[in-house]
Amino acid sequence: MTRHVVVVGAGPAGLGAAAGALRAGAAVTLLDAAENPGGQYHRMLPGAFAAADPGRLHHGWRGFERLRDHVLGHARCDWWPESAVWAVERPDRGVPQVHVLRGRADGAGRARHVLVPDALVLAPGAHDRVLPFPGWVLPGVHTAGAAQALVKGERLVIGDSVLVAGSGPFLLPVAASLLDAGAAVHGVLEANTAATVARGWGRRPWELAAESGKAAELAGYLRMLARRRVPYRTGRGVVEARGDGRVEEAVTARLRPDWSVVPGTERTVAVDALCVTHGFSPRLELPVAAGCALRDGAFTEVDADQRTTVPGVHAAGEITGVAGAQAARTEGLLAGWIAGGGAPDAPEAVRTRRRRDRARAFAARLAAAHPIGAAWPGWLRPETVVCRCEETTYGALLSAGGDPSRNSAHAVRLGTRAGLGPCQGRICGPTVAELLPDAGGNPHHRPVAQPIRLGELARPPIQPPIQPPIRPPVENPTGNTDRKESAR
Template sequence: MATERPHLAVIGAGPAGLAASLAAAAHGVRVTLIDSAAGAGGQFYRRPPAELGARRPAALHHRWRTWRRLGDALAARVEEGTIRHLADHHVWCVEPVEPVEPVEPMEPAERVELVVHALLGPLQEEPVTVRADAVLLATGGYEKVLPFPGWTLPGVVTAGGAQAMLKGGLVVSGQRAVVAGTGPLLLPVATGLAAAGVEVAALVESADPKAFLRRTVALAAQPGKVAEGVRYGARLLRHHVKLLPRHTVVAAHGEQRLDAVTVAALDTHGRVGPGTERRIACDTLAVGHGMLAHLDLAESLGCRIDGLNVAVDGEQRTDVPGVWAAGETTGIGGAALSLAEGHIAGRSAAARLTGTRPDPHTWARAARSRRRAREFFAALDSVYALPAHWTEQVTDDTVVCRCEEVTAGAVRNAVDELGAGDVRTVKLLTRAGMGWCQGRMCEPAVAGLAGCEQTPARRLLARPVPLGVLARAGDPEDD
């Protein structure tokens, strides 16, 4: 019977979670795939709902064939009962039934029992629990946005937010846009908006094009990704999008909403060049400065964190028995890397739970794909570095923590006058990071303004939970 198979809970239905679920199910493991979205695919494969009647949803994507293959395979596994897909389930905690100690070095995971706690539905009020023999974290990442004067105006959105609106709702936030910040995400956002009829006035990228020349060996090892970048560049030219490399947004302007931005050139040291400012009229600013891994569930489980990523071994195992991690949560690297890591993690979990050995040829092929993708994105990370002196453009009256309305001046005062030397102390002195998002959005900015390193926050819960749900969480029911 299917219910007698070992049970793996996969959290996150993006590329990594999908690949892991399919790999594990194909090798004798019963899988429960848990995701907060209404449909599988994550941000990368986000699609408009059928009710909108999109005639060509593939036009907003590349690698659409990969999604069709993954989506069809998931549907087949769900129909046969080897994968259960729980959509619109928001996981707030994962805990072992019995306390377990992390292992060092990473040894083969012993069979443990873990409980996944989730909230069902858009209001996130109905509690759901899932018991599993192992858990695979594929929780993805979220955007990093640094503050600047005017960044809280209506019309200023994250680059990923603009893309999600377009992919998921076929809507745009304005008619004339500026796309700004740094990172490879800006290219598909700018081209997607332009293809949707938005006048993209400029793509403002703080990276220096010369930095790509210093990474030609690593970049050339992935010719498909290089060709993809060239195609994006061709589309920008076709839509007459002005590219402003080594520039940054220094301010957004408007009364009730955004009506213009000021951009300026950066010198070789990452400072704004005097007299280089120019004002660009727009009603939308899509801005992003890279990505951060979702670490909350891994932190609450006690997984070792390496920098700002979950630490894993060659099989994508964490140092907590029964817990694997794959995709952006182990390091930002795009869909191809997530697919490779997910496949490895799913095969590894299946092998450990069933006592079998993975096929060495398939394993080696996935490991090569993972290595190449990691090397490529390590090179990109060095190119798309933040401007070294971005904090100099943040005025004292700029709001840094939007939840608690804490300004940059208050953060600087906590450091200069009150002696704060880390993000936690700044938080205690100013309330920066104590609001609804619990610092997920403002921590990079607070750390930068405080001149200290951003470290994992070790949050107990991954999202806000009603007290009534917490009161009943001590006695979970079987899934």
């Protein structure tokens, strides 16, 4: 009987996993909470835009189109858009069951499903991590991912006068997208010093030959910034945002290698929008719920074939290490091939594994070049908000952390409300754990991964056959929801 593989996430890793499983001969159910595949990296314009060149702001768009059309048009692929996985249930034996809500997140008629696959590939991706600083909750302060999503998905800019700051190479394509969409970018600020960045990227430089494509891409962004006279500065960051009702100016400062502020180097820049990111937080609630072990508490542990520590569960993309879209797609191909029953020693698996290993080396280099400095809490003041949902301040956290009666993560959450708001700690959880290492707890432990209404929970689930039906191939699929959904 044909193996049934469920793939959670339709970004580069998820699409790669679906393609790998299909190549191995499996039937695939591909899930994503969005209307269209592509994830954050290839966020698609709505079909109603009828864009003449939808890939204009995307790197590698043609390759994405080929992969998307191959996967969604395949007879053995069942594409479930607008499908949120709200829980993964571990039975005593066998592959975890996947609990899914199908329908718009703001709709009242979502159908509840339970999938029981032969193998599960988790590729939920990551979201921006923004370290708090005074004024970061002001309207007009955006994450880099949000700014990129608005430009790519809606052709909207977050402001006319923007400053881009934080850490990591993601700052460059975001600034380029904003410029291309018509915004004025005052500068791009990398918090790590030039020595830190050079040391990270320059270690074992001969290994960079295998990643010449990424180097050329980054060089292209830098040339664009230079052509548009946008300065790129290292060792400098935004330490405060100010404004009356919304951001009006950003305070920047020179930073030491540990990200402590050099006194007297503060400068004020007038802006109407601020774009900030300090790396990415992998979405680990599903791997944690499935029982997968974590590596260093930050990423899902996988073996040479992308298997997690739970039998039948595989992982790919940012949840195993942040290395970019191409690396995520390669990991997904290998994970899907193995999950679909492909031979580990097959030539295509050997070649994919080799490319994956180069991608992992790139991820290690990226982490070394753009680390988070340990002294960043020095930016904070007692009144600085850390948990935006519940408006929990830094001072309240410190008070709770020093109280011997609140010596556990549970007690800190109850006492301060940090992590109990709508985002359920997705944004503030890693920050609280870092500020209070003895009482921060596991910020990724979230049995209910997505919000679910009580009525939806009470409704009996639809239990489809374990083997999904094989449908006729779809001609020229677009990935938009106005094409026929093939699920039921």
